[in-house]
Amino acid sequence: MKKIVINGRRPLNGEVEIGGMKNGALPIIFASLLVTSGKTVIENLPAVKDIDISLEIIESLGAKVERSDRHTAVIDATDLKVSEPPSNLVRKMRASYYLLGAELGRFGEAIVQYPGGCDFGGRPIDRHVKGFEALGATVTETFSDSGKCVRAETENGVVGANVFFDDVSVGATINVMLAATTASGLTVIENAAREPHVVDLANFLNTCGAKVFGAGTPTIKITGVDKSTLHGCSYTVVPDMIEAGTYMVAAAATGGNVLIKNVIPKHLEATSMKLAEMGVSIVENDDSVEVSVPDELVATNMKTLPYPGIPTDMQPQFCVLMCMAKGTSKLVEGVFDNRFQYVDQLRNMGASIEVNGKIATINGGSPLYGATVNASDLRAGAAMVIAGLCANGRTEIENIVYINRGYEDIVDKLSALGADISLEEIADN
Ligand code: EPZ
Numbered sequence: 001m002k003k004i005v006i007n008g009r010r011p012l013n014g015e016v017e018i019g020g021m022k023n024g025a026l027p028i029i030f031a032s033l034l035v036t037s038g039k040t041v042i043e044n045l046p047a048v049k050d051i052d053i054s055l056e057i058i059e060s061l062g063a064k065v066e067r068s069d070r071h072t073a074v075i076d077a078t079d080l081k082v083s084e085p086p087s088n089l090v091r092k093m094r095a096s097y098y099l100l101g102a103e104l105g106r107f108g109e110a111i112v113q114y115p116g117g118c119d120f121g122g123r124p125i126d127r128h129v130k131g132f133e134a135l136g137a138t139v140t141e142t143f144s145d146s147g148k149c150v151r152a153e154t155e156n157g158v159v160g161a162n163v164f165f166d167d168v169s170v171g172a173t174i175n176v177m178l179a180a181t182t183a184s185g186l187t188v189i190e191n192a193a194r195e196p197h198v199v200d201l202a203n204f205l206n207t208c209g210a211k212v213f214g215a216g217t218p219t220i221k222i223t224g225v226d227k228s229t230l231h232g233c234s235y236t237v238v239p240d241m242i243e244a245g246t247y248m249v250a251a252a253a254t255g256g257n258v259l260i261k262n263v264i265p266k267h268l269e270a271t272s273m274k275l276a277e278m279g280v281s282i283v284e285n286d287d288s289v290e291v292s293v294p295d296e297l298v299a300t301n302m303k304t305l306p307y308p309g310i311p312t313d314m315q316p317q318f319c320v321l322m323c324m325a326k327g328t329s330k331l332v333e334g335v336f337d338n339r340f341q342y343v344d345q346l347r348n349m350g351a352s353i354e355v356n357g358k359i360a361t362i363n364g365g366s367p368l369y370g371a372t373v374n375a376s377d378l379r380a381g382a383a384m385v386i387a388g389l390c391a392n393g394r395t396e397i398e399n400i401v402y403i404n405r406g407y408e409d410i411v412d413k414l415s416a417l418g419a420d421i422s423l424e425e426i427a428d429n
């Protein structure tokens with residue numbers, strides 16, 4: 001078991017390359033199961049654990065997967081079969097539930113164990129179920145020797161329908177898109193998620209021959225096509241806006257000057273605007289942004305929202321930045337019920353933060369001090385790394401399995417930017 005060790009107070013300087021978007025690559029990998037003949041080549045995959053898990057899951061169902069390099073997968077789903085995937089894999093990752101939409105679209109039926117993944121206040125799938133039922137599926141909970149499963153069945157395949165989401169859900173939008181791709185008739189999704197990876201999925205599906213229109217707006221229209229018309233293709237995943245945002249915040253929090261390369265500035269707009277409010281200089285180029293802090297960081301208020309708002313996956317990172325900013329900041333979590341579990345870890349480092357439900361009040365401007373902390377989820381883990389980079393002294397971060405799920409080579413990338421950071425074995429005591 002390894003831990004990340006950081007000796008803090010060194011500004012980050014230099015250049016860093018951003019990889020493909022984890023949360024965009026996962027739906028595309030499951031979407032490739034809709035292609036009944038031919039190979040799909042997916043490029044710019046991030047080399048992170050969640051990608052490996054999703055490829056293992058589809059292989060367990062009969063898909064053939066070749067890895068020509070750590071950022072590319074060639075998938076042939078011709079011999080795919082409906083069966084229960086290995087529960088030990090499904091439980092590691094919430095995105096496993098995309099199997100439901102993909103198998104419904106391919107076979108008109110699906111069975112998946114309840115997904116795992118980061119837990120902040122429970123992660124229901126009622127909106128997914130509502131979408132599937134609107135498309136004519138009967139969704140039930142069943143139990144097998146691998147635990148509680150979700151089963152979706154249809155009479156003769158999925159039927160196009162109007163699906164209205166009371167509240168935005170990225171996963172439910174994606175799952176309905178997958179199932180509706182081969183539905184008979186038109187599906188209209190209202191109050192759809194508008195994240196860049198929803199658009200990326202639509203672009204991938206259309207490259208395979210699907211008819212998905214309006215992704216990126218609140219209304220997505222999908223004209224179902226016969227699955228035999230879906231063909232393999234080559235597709236490159238968009239850059240990861242959350243990985244990019246994480247390095248932007250790390251550069252600002254350490255008072256460094258970093259060029260963050262291979263990004264789509266438009267996807268970073270909300271993050272960039274909030275950083276600018278805090279006194280951070282952001283210079284946008286075609287496919288990179290340069291981050292520096294000309295003067296001092298200042299407090300601000302922030303609320304996370306579905307895209308195009310400030311992503312909830314940037315919330316823990318911004319919380320650390322607010323600890324470094326002079327003054328009192330208010331941070332409202334607008335997406336999840338309980339996404340402040342990591343705050344106790346920051347308090348162990350000297351942070352002054354009060355949490356009241358979905359609102360955190362951060363009294364910034366005092367130094368942080370190195371401590372032994374752990375990562376309670378993927379983005380909280382990234383926040384612990386940023387806190388360690390800013391803190392006086394040595395910080396040890398345990399439970400880094402979460403960080404490895406979503407940040408490719410984070411220790412090497414930060415080291416190359418001048419951080420004193422390394423991986424060390426945790427001594428068995
Ligand atoms: C995706 O989760 C991401 N995960 C999350 O990133 C991200 O935080 C989230 O979208 C919001 O952007 C992946 O893409 C694998 P939601 P998802 O459905 O799809 C509630 C990371 O760190 N809800 O938009 O689960 C839900 O509890 C991860 O990369 C229901 O109540 O998010 C939450 O409060 C963390 N019922 C809100 O809606 C449902 O059926 C938004 O969830 C579905 C969701």
